[in-house]
Amino acid sequence: MSTTDQHPTTLRLASGNGPITRSILPHPPRDALPSELPIISLAPLFSSSSSLASRMEVAQQIRQAATTNGFFYIKDHDVPSSIIQEAETAAFTFFRSPTSLKEKASMHNSLYKYGWKPPRTQRLNPFESVDHRESFSWRYDPRYDPSVNDLAEIPEEVMRFIKHDADDYPWSAVPLEFKGPVIGYFQAVLGLGRVLQRAFALRQKMGDETRVSIGSHTDFQLFTILGQDQVGGLQVLSRSGQWLNAKPIPGTFVVNFGDYMQRITNDKYVSTVHRVQNYSGRERLSMAFFFGFNLNETCEVLDSCVDVEKGEEKKYEAVSCWEWTQRRVRMMHDVKGGGS
Structure with missing residues (x-):
């Protein structure tokens, strides 16, 4: 990243298609305004008595957020606070455990890099420092999906992309007190993600900055x-190039759109740049849930997002979901280049 007190700087980022850049204004991060990162109530999406008009209003608010900064808060999301608190407590207990216990579930024991990742083993941006965090990650497993009654009913072309280690690893290597709540x-x-997906589809049918935590x-x-x-510590890059602090708001989740959403909407929805800067001196916990296509699918621009009458064309070619995620994962675990 170049530096200057008078002019915007250039931020380099990784993407599945190679390096991309963003222009950063020469101002310190500031707290986001409500108009920039709105709080959207999902209550109509969970009420059987809500009208189509009220659900469409929620979808319209989401679309407005999607086409501006691509980040928003959600409340009235139907996830009990007790479930969130139990998962947070279990996660803190696990991460504070001796390294010897966590190493039993190490990503180094996994064919697919699932499980515990020690500090300085990930770099989400190859042009910045190695990420100063530790994490525990896993991929969707239909055995833990309450909506799946029979694994045999899942099509073979879907199942062959659902990769897992033997013996239910890494779950078999962690305490039940961690596994259960998480x-x-x-x-x-x-x-919740499936409810949000239906809301997105509903609206579409209408029309020290050298050292980073992440x-x-x-x-x-x-x-x-x-x-x-x-x-x-979460910071969001606005379209104008200003870093905005996405301050925690009790009772909410933060939602943001990713690369697939930007591709299929032909850039109408924003895959927003973000990072974490934690200089508080305290431990910070975040629990991220990534919702995407089945990996056997292909990601391509939706016809409904291209206004041919206005001369618009599709900006992206179709891409294999499996190959796209593999490109990004390979870059994330390359910690030898870039910053220090």
């Missing part, structure tokens, strides 16, 4: 539902 959280947010990046897939604690 799986419970996953199941609740999976249901480097500047866009997300890979359709959208992300983020649960963050009260420490804060």
